[in-house]
Amino acid sequence: MSVTGYSGGEVNITCKYDKGYTENKKYFLKEQGSMRRDRIRTNEKDKWVKNDRFSLYDDTSSAVFTVTLGNLRERDSGTYQCGVDIKSGTDPLTEVNLKVITGE
Numbered sequence: 001m002s003v004t005g006y007s008g009g010e011v012n013i014t015c016k017y018d019k020g021y022t023e024n025k026k027y028f029l030k031e032q033g034s035m036r037r038d039r040i041r042t043n044e045k046d047k048w049v050k051n052d053r054f055s056l057y058d059d060t061s062s063a064v065f066t067v068t069l070g071n072l073r074e075r076d077s078g079t080y081q082c083g084v085d086i087k088s089g090t091d092p093l094t095e096v097n098l099k100v101i102t103g104e
Contacts, residue, residue, distance in 0.1 A: 001094065007102040010070040015082030015094050022060040025085035028067045030078055039080070040067065072100045 005011035017026070027041035040054040048057045058065040069076065082094040 002097045002099070004099045004101060005069075005072045007072055007074060007100055009072050010068055011072065011098065013067045013069070013080075013082070013096055013098075015065050015067065015096075017063050017065070017082075017084045017092065019063045021084045021086065021092075022058075022063060026056060026058050026065045027083045027085060028054065028056060028080060029083065030080050032078070036081070039069075041085075069098075074100050074102050076100050 025043045029036045040051040042049040055068040077100045080096040083091045
């Protein structure tokens with residue numbers, strides 16, 4: 001999935017997951033080379049959770065979580081992953097490519 005936002009603005013990123021994972025933690029991370037860094041991770045359901053410029057809302061009735069990133073900066077551009085934390089096996093991930101456009 002690709003998302004474009006403007007410097008100083010915000011973007012909303014919608015991440016779908018399997019209904020069987022409504023009770024699992026949800027997270028949003030940024031890939032930086034071979035490293036992955038959590039930007040926000042929560043076990044809260046059906047309420048907004050904020051961490052710095054990132055907010056996450058897990059809508060369990062729709063099996064979708066939304067990540068909002070505000071006060072966008074050019075350096076926010078890059079590859080992110082929406083993820084569901086499962087205990088056994090590999091976490092299901094959705095890749096998100098974010099491009100931040102700066103005003104000239």
